[in-house]
Amino acid sequence: MIYDLIILGGGPAGYLAAERAGKAGLKVLVIEKDNMGGVCLNEGCIPTKTLLYSAKIADSAAHGEKYGVKANVLLDHAVVMKRKNKVVKKLTGGVRASMKALGVEIIKAFGIIKGQSADGYTVDANDTEYIAKRLLIATGSSPVVPPIPGVDTGLKSGAVLTSTEALALTEVPKSFVVIGGGVIGLEMAGYFNSAGATVTVIEMLDKIGGSIDDDIAKKLQSNLEKKGISFKLGCKVTKIDNGKVFFEANGEIDSVDGDKVLLSIGRRANTAGIGLENIGVVTEHGAIPTDEYQKTNVPEVYAAGDVDGQSMLAHTAYREAEVAVNNMLGEHDSMRYTAVPAVIYTNPEVAGVGMTEAMAKEKGMDVTVKTVNMNYSGRYMAENEGGDGVIKIVVDNQSNKLIGVHMIANYASEIIYGAGLMVEREMTVNEIKKIIFPHPTVGEIIREAIFQL
Numbered sequence: 528m529i530y531d532l533i534i535l536g537g538g539p540a541g542y543l544a545a546e547r548a549g550k551a552g553l554k555v556l557v558i559e560k561d562n563m564g565g566v567c568l569n570e571g572c573i574p575t576k577t578l579l580y581s582a583k584i585a586d587s588a589a590h591g592e593k594y595g596v597k598a599n600v601l602l603d604h605a606v607v608m609k610r611k612n613k614v615v616k617k618l619t620g621g622v623r624a625s626m627k628a629l630g631v632e633i634i635k636a637f638g639i640i641k642g643q644s645a646d647g648y649t650v651d652a653n654d655t656e657y658i659a660k661r662l663l664i665a666t667g668s669s670p671v672v673p674p675i676p677g678v679d680t681g682l683k684s685g686a687v688l689t690s691t692e693a694l695a696l697t698e699v700p701k702s703f704v705v706i707g708g709g710v711i712g713l714e715m716a717g718y719f720n721s722a723g724a725t726v727t728v729i730e731m732l733d734k735i736g737g738s739i740d741d742d743i744a745k746k747l748q749s750n751l752e753k754k755g756i757s758f759k760l761g762c763k764v765t766k767i768d769n770g771k772v773f774f775e776a777n778g779e780i781d782s783v784d785g786d787k788v789l790l791s792i793g794r795r796a797n798t799a800g801i802g803l804e805n806i807g808v809v810t811e812h813g814a815i816p817t818d819e820y821q822k823t824n825v826p827e828v829y830a831a832g833d834v835d836g837q838s839m840l841a842h843t844a845y846r847e848a849e850v851a852v853n854n855m856l857g858e859h860d861s862m863r864y865t866a867v868p869a870v871i872y873t874n875p876e877v878a879g880v881g882m883t884e885a886m887a888k889e890k891g892m893d894v895t896v897k898t899v900n901m902n903y904s905g906r907y908m909a910e911n912e913g914g915d916g917v918i919k920i921v922v923d924n925q926s927n928k929l930i931g932v933h934m935i936a937n938y939a940s941e942i943i944y945g946a947g948l949m950v951e952r953e954m955t956v957n958e959i960k961k962i963i964f965p966h967p968t969v970g971e972i973i974r975e976a977i978f979q980l
């Protein structure tokens with residue numbers, strides 16, 4: 528049988544493409560080496576959010592006296608993990624059921640592209656060859672393991688972990704050292720701190736949170752420090768010796784001890800060993816470059832999700848997968864990265880969309896930046912005793928359009944898509960002024976900031 532589409536990888540890009548293509552009547556085969564759902568459902572977005580919700584409840588209960596509530600708090604890690612596993616099982620089961628309902632076939636195997644014939648592309652899975660008119664490569668990404676002395680030994684002994692192993696820990700380590708203060712590092716630091724570990728984050732740059740707004744990064748750091756997390760910024764890790772992490776700062780070597788050490792210094796596209804060279808798909812810095820239609824350099828071969836190296840986020844993967852399938856179906860659709868929201872699910876949450884002040888200034892744009900205290904939102908005040916959250920909006924002075932919204936405050940993760948809509952639709956300040964926001968909500972802060980310009 529010749530399939531219309533073979534998808535390599537059953538993560539967010541792969542399963543969403545399979546759903547859309549299956550619904551459109553294409554005969555689809557998904558080849559996935561592990562469980563359906565990819566990193567996001569099995570060992571990424573969803574498991575971490577389950578853990579962080581427990582952490583948030585524990586934090587709120589531990590500091591309940593500010594709100595007139597007193598409690599003795601114990602975070603039971605074993606119960607948290609059990610619940611996490613239940614949530615993951617339910618969601619991955621849901622993906623499989625949805626595939627089945629749409630007639631999408633799934634094979635558990637490591638797929639390898641073998642070549643091209645008049646019938647299409649041949650892919651090997653468990654020593655059987657499958658042929659399809661089109662391919663979608665959605666093989667995702669894996670944690671970067673740096674060539675730091677002692678890392679390999681640490682990984683073998685279990686003292687050094689990637690996020691995958693950290694999410695499977697059965698006990699809370701007494702001390703937890705995080706290498707890399709990006710999204711994964713901060714979320715994991717947040718959970719293990721709430722769960723009772725002594726947490727230290729070592730970051731090479733002089734700020735945490737990667738490309739998030741500089742002021743917001745500082746605020747996040749001070750909030751996490753108040754919770755007891757230590758930060759070593761501008762520090763380069765030089766060696767790991769069974770949990771002892773050596774690092775260099777200003778020419779001096781220092782060290783910190785960890786029962787467990789997490790490596791979270793970024794992820795790399797999974798392109799090795801999948802046979803890209805057999806059909807001539809090119810890679811750049813290990814990822815597969817695509818055009819705005821998610822097409823690779825080879826006809827009828829598409830790529831979507833982390834493997835294209837653009838924006839390693841599940842929601843970007845969803846949209847890229849949709850763009851790929853729509854183009855396969857002959858519908859005009861193209862990918863834009865102007866308004867991809869980014870969220871860090873710490874407590875407090877950080878979320879942003881569009882340009883930060885630094886990005887706009889680097890581009891030489893003439894912008895107005897307004898920072899507004901979250902306490903202008905009555906609901907924020909009611910729910911965040913002593914909270915110091917802010918929203919920062921960036922407006923292009925030439926067009927009077929909103930081009931960026933960045934905030935630190937709980938609910939930011941749920942509010943940011945509204946801001947994303949404004950940025951994506953290129954709304955002007957005057958247009959946004961006419962939008963009615965529900966009151967009292969934390970999201971009203973966007974309206975407040977727009978009127979304070």
Ligand code: NAI
Pocket residue numbers: 572673706707708709710711712714729730731732735736737762763764790791792793794838839840869870871872
């Ligand atoms: P990241 O790129 O967000 O952060 C890595 C950090 O490690 C950077 O701040 C970098 O400066 C630092 N670093 C690099 N080498 C270092 C070294 N040798 N020593 C100390 N620091 C070093 O990468 P991360 O956190 O591993 O996340 C990977 C991907 O997963 C990201 O693309 C992220 O967007 C995605 N992700 C998204 C989540 C979300 O949307 N909430 C949650 C988790 C992951």
